[in-house]
Amino acid sequence: MSWLSDDAVGRLRDIAEWPDFSGTRYTIRREIGRGGMGVVYEAEDGALDRPVAIKVLDNAVTTPRAAERMRREAQIVAGLEHPAIVPVHDVGELAGGRVFYAMKLVRGVTLDAFARDHGLPELVRVFLRICEAVAFAHAAGVVHRDLKPQNVMIGEFGSVLVMDWGLATSGDGEAFGGTPGFMPPDRAVDATADVYALGVMLRSLGAKLPRRLAAIANKAAAHEASDRYATAQQLADDVSRYVDGVSVSAYRENVAEKALLWLERNRALVAVLIAYIVMRVIVFLWIRR
Amino acid sequence: MNSARFPTTRSSIIDALSGDASARERAFGTVIELYWKPLYKSLRFKGTVSAEDAEDLTQSFFVAALEKTTLTSFDPAKASFRTFIRMLFDRHVANEWKSRTRLKRGGGATALDFDAAEQELSRDATASLDPEQYFEREWARSVFAAAVDRLRAWADAHQKQTQFAIFTTYDIDGDASYKSIAAQHGITEATVTNYLAAARRQFRAILLDLLGEVTASDREYRAEVRALLGKDAL
Numbered sequence: 006m007s008w009l010s011d012d013a014v015g016r017l018r019d020i021a022e023w024p025d026f027s028g029t030r031y032t033i034r035r036e037i038g039r040g041g042m043g044v045v046y047e048a049e050d051g052a053l054d055r056p057v058a059i060k061v062l063d064n065a066v067t068t069p070r071a072a073e074r075m076r077r078e079a080q081i082v083a084g085l086e087h088p089a090i091v092p093v094h095d096v097g098e099l100a101g102g103r104v105f106y107a108m109k110l111v112r113g114v115t116l117d118a119f120a121r122d123h124g125l126p127e128l129v130r131v132f133l134r135i136c137e138a139v140a141f142a143h144a145a146g147v148v149h150r151d152l153k154p155q156n157v158m159i160g161e162f163g164s165v166l167v168m169d170w171g172l173a174t175s176g177d178g179e180a181f182g183g184t185p186g187f188m189p190p191d192r193a194v195d196a197t198a199d200v201y202a203l204g205v206m207l208r209s210l211g212a213k214l215p216r217r218l219a220a221i222a223n224k225a226a227a228h229e230a231s232d233r234y235a236t237a238q239q240l241a242d243d244v245s246r247y248v249d250g251v252s253v254s255a256y257r258e259n260v261a262e263k264a265l266l267w268l269e270r271n272r273a274l275v276a277v278l279i280a281y282i283v284m285r286v287i288v289f290l291w292i293r294r
Numbered sequence: 295m296n297s298a299r300f301p302t303t304r305s306s307i308i309d310a311l312s313g314d315a316s317a318r319e320r321a322f323g324t325v326i327e328l329y330w331k332p333l334y335k336s337l338r339f340k341g342t343v344s345a346e347d348a349e350d351l352t353q354s355f356f357v358a359a360l361e362k363t364t365l366t367s368f369d370p371a372k373a374s375f376r377t378f379i380r381m382l383f384d385r386h387v388a389n390e391w392k393s394r395t396r397l398k399r400g401g402g403a404t405a406l407d408f409d410a411a412e413q414e415l416s417r418d419a420t421a422s423l424d425p426e427q428y429f430e431r432e433w434a435r436s437v438f439a440a441a442v443d444r445l446r447a448w449a450d451a452h453q454k455q456t457q458f459a460i461f462t463t464y465d466i467d468g469d470a471s472y473k474s475i476a477a478q479h480g481i482t483e484a485t486v487t488n489y490l491a492a493a494r495r496q497f498r499a500i501l502l503d504l505l506g507e508v509t510a511s512d513r514e515y516r517a518e519v520r521a522l523l524g525k526d527a528l
Contacts, residue, residue: 013466014435028491065516065519066516
């Protein structure tokens with residue numbers, strides 16, 4: 006047996022690990038992410054002369070089942086045409102059974118990184134976009150099952166993209182799965198599982214959420230599935246109501262809070278009224294002088 | 295070597311070691327091929343055993359493993375095969391050392407090149423490695439080297455010697471350009487690209503098959519692939 010230098014071992018390791026895209030339209034540039042089943046690379050699409058992201062089945066899991074799962078993931082995502090869901094361009098298979106799919110390359114940061122230097126109003130707007138994308142998927146019969154801040158990208162121009170649909174199911178009896186901390190205690194695999202994860206995600210956006218927003222997060226991440234929003238759309242609607250400053254279904258405001266909400270909502274009208282009253286008082290006092 | 299679409303990892307090492315004589319011999323041969331050098335070198339790396347004693351202990355370990363069929367007691371639920379064989383070896387060394395019994399050398403069917411292993415010891419960069427890390431690194435080197443040997447055998451059997459020569463020059467020696475290789479073999483650079491891609495493809499399949507041969511389950515196979523190729527591999 007011949008001796009191999011450390012450099013030779015390093016080169017052979019790269020050769021064995023890197024997907025072999027020779028003979029395809031893609032040239033791999035660098036690894037940009039790694040999940041349970043696949044590795045994501047930044048690549049160049051030579052035919053269209055544009056950068057793409059390519060998810061390739063991990064060397065360690067090239068079983069027929071995993072390959073089929075990866076193909077299905079590509080098909081599921083490709084079927085979800087939504088501005089907040091990354092578009093899939095191509096799917097194929099490399100020598101050795103490594104299935105891959107090419108998608109739009111998203112340049113940006115994950116939600117957890119984004120949350121570190123953005124205020125709550127901005128984060129709530131991002132969260133609403135996420136809820137809308139998930140609601141769209143639910144309407145198409147697809148459950149993501151692995152929603153977490155690390156699987157949401159905020160693009161360079163503020164676009165929001167829900168990523169990594171590797172555990173997504175279209176309701177055909179998938180096993181329970183996901184990321185600990187974001188999985189519902191009732192081990193649900195339907196839309197309420199995503200609602201739960203969204204609730205946990207919302208909680209993670211701020212150390213101290215406003216009372217109404219915290220109530221929305223708590224309802225979404227309720228222990229019992231029956232206490233949660235039934236769909237991501239209902240959750241999106243409540244968040245939308247929060248943003249608009251109207252009553253939310255998850256929280257019963259008292260009179261003072263209702264008055265405060267009304268004032269918040271009608272700030273311009275209140276300002277005009279106050280200005281009018283002040284002006285009248287001044288005129289009144291001037292006449293009485 | 296199997297070059298099917300998916301690596302044939304599912305033929306368990308346990309089944310092979312407890313199977314018929316030829317399957318057992320093949321499996322045992324692979325175990326020796328992948329593990330004798332990491333075990334011997336890591337024993338020497340610790341610096342407590344002379345070269346001669348380390349040779350005796352390594353030889354006697356494999357002879358005992360073959361005769362007593364201790365490898366078949368491997369339980370994949372408890373540890374990986376790699377961990378198991380290392381633990382068996384450590385135990386063997388401790389027992390033999392304690393009894394000071396010197397076993398006859400050369401009892402195994404496979405000739406092990408201890409002189410080469412000694413030369414490698416002096417070449418290996420070992421700074422900042424502990425014995426555990428050293429073993430892991432040498433195990434990886436051993437697996438890659440075995441895969442290269444199998445690639446050479448495949449190339450000889452299929453008249454692909456030029457592919458193997460290009461693979462050796464470019465990927466193992468790492469000191470040539472496509473242009474110089476093309477000139478050396480009297481072929482175009484495009485042909486160099488194609489030959490290299492074909493050899494690499496074959497190398498990948500061989501490597502994964504090799505790991506499949508010494509693991510007992512899909513889970514262990516995946517863990518071993520990650521240990522060998524993952525980002526945190528030494």
